[in-house]
Amino acid sequence: MSEADAVVCDVETTMKYVVRGEKATFHAGDRAKSYWPVDEHPVTIHDVRPIRDRLSFERNGFVLVDAPTDVSEFADSELERYQRQVEALVQRLTGAARVVSFGPMLRTNATGAHGHNQPAHGAHVDYGARTVADFTRDMLPVDEAERRLERRHMLINVWRPIVMVESAPLAVCDASTVRREDLFDSEVVGGLGDFKRRSLWGFNLAYDPGHRWYWVPHMQPWEALVFKLFDSDPDAVQHTAHSAFEDPNTPPDAAPRQSIEVRTIAYL
Numbered sequence: 001m002s003e004a005d006a007v008v009c010d011v012e013t014t015m016k017y018v019v020r021g022e023k024a025t026f027h028a029g030d031r032a033k034s035y036w037p038v039d040e041h042p043v044t045i046h047d048v049r050p051i052r053d054r055l056s057f058e059r060n061g062f063v064l065v066d067a068p069t070d071v072s073e074f075a076d077s078e079l080e081r082y083q084r085q086v087e088a089l090v091q092r093l094t095g096a097a098r099v100v101s102f103g104p105m106l107r108t109n110a111t112g113a114h115g116h117n118q119p120a121h122g123a124h125v126d127y128g129a130r131t132v133a134d135f136t137r138d139m140l141p142v143d144e145a146e147r148r149l150e151r152r153h154m155l156i157n158v159w160r161p162i163v164m165v166e167s168a169p170l171a172v173c174d175a176s177t178v179r180r181e182d183l184f185d186s187e188v189v190g191g192l193g194d195f196k197r198r199s200l201w202g203f204n205l206a207y208d209p210g211h212r213w214y215w216v217p218h219m220q221p222w223e224a225l226v227f228k229l230f231d232s233d234p235d236a237v238q239h240t241a242h243s244a245f246e247d248p249n250t251p252p253d254a255a256p257r258q259s260i261e262v263r264t265i266a267y268l
Contacts, residue, residue, distance in 0.1 A: 008047045009217040013245050015043045015171075016122040018204035029116050036122060043205045045171045045245065048214040057154075061175025061240035062227035063093065064216060068180070073161070074117050074260050079104055086158045086262045093226060094154065096266035100139050103192040103263045109168045110256035116193045119168045119244035119257060123205035124186060125229050127129045129156060130201045132230055148267040154220060154238075155230040159261045165219040166254035172227050173205070173241040174212040182206050183239060204228070205241040213222075215245075229263075 019037040027033040048055070052064045067089050067225075068242045071082040087099040107119050137145045159170060160242055183203035216223065227240035244257075245260050 002167070004061065008050055008262070011045045011215065011247055011249070012191060013043060013045060013248060014040050014042055015207075015213070015243065015245060016226055017207040018122070018184055018186075020182075020206035021184065022204075023187070024204050025187045025189060026191075027189045028116070028191045028193075029193075030190075031118075034168055036204070039207055043211070043213055043214040043238065045215045048216055050164065055086065057094070057228050058237060059176060061178075061237050062172050062214075062225060063072055065089070065093070065224050065226060067158075067161070067224040068222040073103070074106055082260070082264075083262055086090040087232065087264060089158065089224070090156050090226065090264045090266050094156070094266045094268070096154075096268050097146070098137075098267045099264050100267075101137065101262050101264045102135050103261075105181075105261050106162075106259070108256050108258050109196060110258075115249065116190075119170075119259075121244050123173065123241045123243045125203040125205065125239050125241050126157075126186075126188065126263075127202040128189075128202050128230055129232070136265075137263060138265055149232075151232075153232050154228055154266045154268075156226060156264050156266055157226050157240075157242075158264065159225045159227070159242075159259060160223070161219050161221050162258040162260060163258070165216075165254065165257055167247070167250050168244045168257040169215050169257070170225065171213050171215045171243055171245050172225060174242040177208075177210050177236045178205065178239045178241055179214045181241070182211075184207050203241075206260070211241075 017039045024036040083101045186204045188200040231238040
């Protein structure tokens with residue numbers, strides 16, 4: 001089937017933004033404690049498949065790639081092996097001298113899912129310079145960490161479905177349409193599945209009619225959305241906001257979403 005013959009699946013839905021000017025505090029493991037003043041707006045989320053070959057980190061902040069994995073059980077040593085595969089993928093895509101990963105998260109909207117593991121509904125960017133520097137110093141020897149932080153580095157998320165996505169799909173906002181003045185501080189308490197972890201710092205997104213949202217209809221396990229959240233180059237396109245959303249066309253018997261995401265830091 002040619003690109004011209006493909007069925008385009010744009011969706012009209014409601015996106016949860018943050019009230020402009022408000023700092024949010026998100027308790028990942030106990031969401032009822034969170035302060036996230038919601039500002040809902042109708043948006044169109046565009047089917048990304050027709051333009052996937054024209055996307056780049058430099059222009060859009062995200063790409064959709066075919067990246068099959070032979071990992072099927074995302075736990076223990078297999079999870080570590082998957083992280084090495086993700087690091088290799090990001091290294092190929094960016095040409096980075098070194099890539100490290102942290103914060104793998106399995107998410108599902110199945111009944112009974114713990115707060116840490118539920119999809120995040122609300123336009124956000126996790127994380128910014130402060131948390132990237134914290135993790136760099138956690139994972140690398142002192143001298144190497146400072147050397148890497150002096151040079152350009154990027155925070156990149158790799159998001160993959162474990163089974164075909166039928167519900168609670170992920171939307172990403174073209175980073176070239178996100179202005180710095182649309183972003184407001186977000187503190188994540190007890191994030192990445194660890195109640196005792198120090199706060200993580202990123203941003204929530206306030207509404208602007210110029211934002212352009214995309215999704216991958218019926219996204220498959222061999223596909224990955226790879227999106228940039230932070231770039232130490234202040235002039236680079238970055239801040240790819242993202243959120244789970246409710247697709248109004250989701251059938252009542254749709255299977256729960258099952259996905260895995262891994263954050264990486266690419267040091268150029």
